[in-house]
Amino acid sequence: MEEIRSDYRARLEANAGETVRIKRNIQLIGLLRLVVFVAAVWTVYVLRGAGVAVWGSAALGGVALFLGLARVHDRWFRKKELVDSRERLLRRELTLLDYRFDGIDGGDEFIDPSHDYSFDLDLFGGKSFFAYLDRSATMAGRRALAQELQAPDLDVDTIRQKQAAIEELSRDTDSRIDFQSSGACSGERRDDAATADVLAGLPRFGSGRTARLFIFSLPPLYLLLFLLWGVGVLPGGYIGALFVVMLVVAGACAKRVTRLQEMLNRSLQSLSHYSRLFARIEQGKFESVRLRQLQRECADGSGSVSRQIARLRRLLGNLDQRCNFVGFMLLNGFLLWDLRQLNALDRWVDENRANLPRWIEALAQFDLCCTLATFRHNHPDYTYPEVCDSRRPVMQAWALGHPLIPRERCVCNDVAPMNEETFQVITGANMAGKSTYLRTIGINYLLGCMGAPVCAGRMAFTPLPLFTGLRASDSLADNESYFFAELKRLQRIVERLRCGEKLFVILDEILRGTNSADKQAGSLALVRQLVEAGAAGIIATHDLTLGTLADSLPGQISNYRFEATIAGDELSFSYRLQPGIAQNMNACFLMRKMGIIPPGAVGTTVKNATIGSNVP
Numbered sequence: 096m097e098e099i100r101s102d103y104r105a106r107l108e109a110n111a112g113e114t115v116r117i118k119r120n121i122q123l124i125g126l127l128r129l130v131v132f133v134a135a136v137w138t139v140y141v142l143r144g145a146g147v148a149v150w151g152s153a154a155l156g157g158v159a160l161f162l163g164l165a166r167v168h169d170r171w172f173r174k175k176e177l178v179d180s181r182e183r184l185l186r187r188e189l190t191l192l193d194y195r196f197d198g199i200d201g202g203d204e205f206i207d208p209s210h211d212y213s214f215d216l217d218l219f220g221g222k223s224f225f226a227y228l229d230r231s232a233t234m235a236g237r238r239a240l241a242q243e244l245q246a247p248d249l250d251v252d253t254i255r256q257k258q259a260a261i262e263e264l265s266r267d268t269d270s271r272i273d274f275q276s277s278g279a280c281s282g283e284r285r286d287d288a289a290t291a292d293v294l295a296g297l298p299r300f301g302s303g304r305t306a307r308l309f310i311f312s313l314p315p316l317y318l319l320l321f322l323l324w325g326v327g328v329l330p331g332g333y334i335g336a337l338f339v340v341m342l343v344v345a346g347a348c349a350k351r352v353t354r355l356q357e358m359l360n361r362s363l364q365s366l367s368h369y370s371r372l373f374a375r376i377e378q379g380k381f382e383s384v385r386l387r388q389l390q391r392e393c394a395d396g397s398g399s400v401s402r403q404i405a406r407l408r409r410l411l412g413n414l415d416q417r418c419n420f421v422g423f424m425l426l427n428g429f430l431l432w433d434l435r436q437l438n439a440l441d442r443w444v445d446e447n448r449a450n451l452p453r454w455i456e457a458l459a460q461f462d463l464c465c466t467l468a469t470f471r472h473n474h475p476d477y478t479y480p481e482v483c484d485s486r487r488p489v490m491q492a493w494a495l496g497h498p499l500i501p502r503e504r505c506v507c508n509d510v511a512p513m514n515e516e517t518f519q520v521i522t523g524a525n526m527a528g529k530s531t532y533l534r535t536i537g538i539n540y541l542l543g544c545m546g547a548p549v550c551a552g553r554m555a556f557t558p559l560p561l562f563t564g565l566r567a568s569d570s571l572a573d574n575e576s577y578f579f580a581e582l583k584r585l586q587r588i589v590e591r592l593r594c595g596e597k598l599f600v601i602l603d604e605i606l607r608g609t610n611s612a613d614k615q616a617g618s619l620a621l622v623r624q625l626v627e628a629g630a631a632g633i634i635a636t637h638d639l640t641l642g643t644l645a646d647s648l649p650g651q652i653s654n655y656r657f658e659a660t661i662a663g664d665e666l667s668f669s670y671r672l673q674p675g676i677a678q679n680m681n682a683c684f685l686m687r688k689m690g691i692i693p694p695g696a697v698g699t700t701v702k703n704a705t706i707g708s709n710v711p
Contacts, residue, residue, distance in 0.1 A: 096502065099473055100192055106272070107185045110178055117175045124168045131161050181276040184230075191227060192473060194501055201226040205241045212601075215565035216537045218244050224538060227499060230469045232278020232372060234365065235455050236462025243463060247544040249558035251482050257464070257546025258479050260385040264468035270375065271465050271472075277371040278462070297448070300355055301441030302434055310431050310438065313341070317429060338428040345427035345434070352433045356414055359440060366451075367408035369458065374401035376461050386464065392457035400454050403447060410440050467547045474498070477548035480539075481555040488512035489559060489599055489631040490540055494552035497535040498542075506670040507551070510536060513631050515597065516651055518622055520642055521635040522677035523657030528670040529635035530565065532657070533601050536633065537563055540599065559631070560596065562588055565603040581605065585621065592628035600625060600632030615640050626651050642676040 135157025142150040191199070202225040208214045219225045225244060231237035248254070264271055302310065320337065323329040376393045377400070379386065393400045414436040416422045426432030471477065480492075496507040506528070513519060523529045539549040544558045564584050588600060605621065606614040618641055622634060626648060634641070644652040656677040660667045 096192065096473075099475070100189060102268075103185050103188050103192075107182065107189075110181050110185065114175070114178050114182070117171060117178060121168065121171050121175065124164055124171060128161060128164045128168065131157060131164060135161065177276055180279040181272060184272060184276050184279060188469075188473070194227075194499065196222045196226050199226045200229070202229065202237075202241055205245070207245075210245060212537060212541070212561045212563040213245055215563040215601075216534055216541065222499075224499060228466060228470055230275055230466040232275045232462050232465070233369065233458060235459035236278075236466065239459040239463040240466055243545050244541065247541070247546075247558075249544060249560070251484055251558065254482050254544065254546045254558060256383065256385040257467075258482075259383040260464050261467045261471050261546055261548075262479070263381065263383045263386060264464055265471035268472060270379065271468055274372060274375050274462075274465055275469075277375065278369075297444060299441055299445065301438040306434070307438055310435050313430055341431055342424065342428050345423070345431060348433060352417070352437060355437060356417075359414075360411065363407060363411060366455075367404060367411050370401045370405040370408060372458060372462075373399070373404055373454070376458070377401055386461070389457045389461045389464075392453055400450075403443075407440075407443055410436060410443060414440065467545065471548050474548065474550070476502075477550055478553060479548050480543040480551070481553075482543070483555055483557045486515040486557050486559075486597070486631070488514050488555060488557065490536070490554070490556045492536075492539065492549075492551045492554040495535055495539055495554065496550040497531060497538060498550045499538075500531075505550075508532065508535075508670075508672040510554075511653065511655070513599075513633065515631050516626055516629050517631055517653070518626055518644075518651065519633040519653050519655055520622070520644065521633060521655050521657065521672075522637070522639055522642060523635070524659035524668075524677065525637075527657035527659050527668050527677075529657055530603055531670075532672065533563075533565060533603050533633065533635055537561065537565075537601050559599045560591075561601070562591075562598050563601040564588070564605060565601065578606075581607070588630075589624065589628070592625070592630055598630050598632070600630045600634075602632065602634040604636055605634070611638075614638065619644060622652070623648070639676055 135154060138153045138157065139150045142153055187199075190197070201221045201223045202219040203221075205219040205225070206214065213219060217223050219241070225241065228244075229237060229240055231240055301307070317334070317337070320329065320334050324331045324334060373393050376390055379390060381387050381390060414433070416426060417433055417436075423432075477498075490510060491512040492510040494507040495510050496502070496505040511519065521529050521532065535550075539551060539554065540556060540561060542549045543554065543556050544561070564581070585605065588598065592598060606617050615638055618636065618638055622641065622644055625632065642654045645654050654674065654676050655672050656675055657668070657670065657672060658677060660669070
């Protein structure tokens with residue numbers, strides 16, 4: 096990990112040097128623009144008596160040079176925007192490598208307590224896995240990441256293709272950082288999928304054929320009038336009259352144009368900045384099947400998508416020229432600029448609206464691959480799991496750890512094979528590590544389904560729908576108790592299994608809202624029902640009687656435990672998974688130590704003499 100930090104620090108240092116150089120060039124070009132302006136004014140003043148042709152030529156030359164420098168100036172400002180974005184990105188990487196989440200968006204809008212597993216696994220929210228993982232350059236990519244976390248494609252071949260794509264991109268750090276930096280400096284991010292929906296239903300807003308023909312003929316008409324005026328055939332008043340008429344037409348259309356301009360900017364502004372992102376996809380030399388497929392999506396019959404998007408950006412910029420009063424007068428008086436640009440934008444939308452969803456989806460999926468590739472780059476010790484076609488095992492792992500626990504504090508455990516129609520029962524004391532172990536299995540299983548590397552020495556799994564029951568909450572709005580909310584969740588599992596769906600189920604301390612005898616009977620019946628329905632999974636519990644299922648269902652139920660060690664007045668945990676049923680409980684010990692109950696009120700150790708233990 097320290098090697099990764101050093102690499103990011105070195106990139107930050109190089110980026111700082113580039114920032115200094117760019118700032119110096121911006122200042123130099125700004126000074127040159129001032130010099131050109133002063134020199135042009137002084138030249139016109141000196142040559143004012145030499146005739147209009149002389150001083151007019153000097154003025155035009157000065158204006159042309161000034162505008163050329165302005166364009167160069169603008170390019171350097173865009174470079175500065177890019178290096179500033181890169182600096183923010185690199186600092187963010189260093190922050191997240193230290194598991195600090197200050198100012199990091201956790202995707203709160205994706206929190207869904209009713210989801211099959213996302214709420215239980217803390218995928219969204221402050222200090223969540225989404226916050227740790229997200230490197231999206233676009234809003235579409237951000238939504239694609241959330242979708243991948245909530246509903247990954249479980250096709251075996253697709254997962255393997257994702258693994259190859261993520262590994263390939265993880266090795267090209269420069270291109271990946273440039274892509275993410277380009278997206279981060281693209282201005283306000285909007286929902287690009289919603290943009291495609293808006294444009295799909297947008298009616299044509301350009302002028303009719305006759306009006307288009309007239310607008311197209313305006314420049315030659317003005318040129319003809321100027322020529323006739325120059326040779327003395329027509330007075331200059333005809334030019335002025337046409338100019339005024341065009342301004343009147345533009346003024347009459349101004350309110351409609353402004354409304355359309357606001358709508359188009361709202362819908363297309365973020366998309367218009369993506370030309371650099373599409374260009375990076377188009378210019379890549381990829382080997383993996385998935386990246387090549389995405390690259391092919393970034394092309395159409397009329398050329399590359401990046402050029403189409405760059406054209407859109409120019410058209411939106413051209414329309415914005417009307418916001419300047421002088422620009423509005425001159426451009427509309429001579430060219431009917433507003434209607435001309437609306438017609439061009441109307442043609443662009445009409446030509447490309449059918450392709451936009453495909454382009455946005457390709458960009459989103461590439462963005463997603465870059466996000467997961469960064470995760471891979473930052474964790475070179477993680478491994479890609481073996482994806483199995485059969486259901487033996489549904490999951491098995493060696494040295495499995497949680498990716499949000501720093502490696503120096505993370506205790507890794509092996510996971511014995513969990514096959515179809517088998518369940519593992521995990522018993523143990525409070526705080527011994529049962530819940531963390533379940534979340535570790537869930538998050539790594541999900542990473543495997545996404546095609547990402549996992550925090551393990553080795554892992555094999557069969558991609559099945561994941562369903563968890565690690566926490567439940569009551570609902571005042573729905574008049575639901577905690578217990579009833581849990582029952583409804585368990586009902587969903589059973590109903591899906593009865594419909595023939597195969598699930599990987601992870602449960603933690605079920606039926607907590609009822610009495611012990613009722614809980615024991617219900618828990619035993621539920622686990623038996625899940626096994627008989629073909630589910631594979633794991634359940635953690637304080638109820639040691641669940642361990643007796645191994646006697647009646649040998650080979651289908653196996654027992655594992657996390658032990659607490661009580662030595663005198665000290666309580667310690669190894670967080671190491673062991674076979675068998677837990678021997679020590681610690682609730683009374685902790686209550687006595689905290690003064691909640693008096694010393695000697697109850698014992699501190701539960702011996703499983705009558706229950707027995709099962710060592711697979």
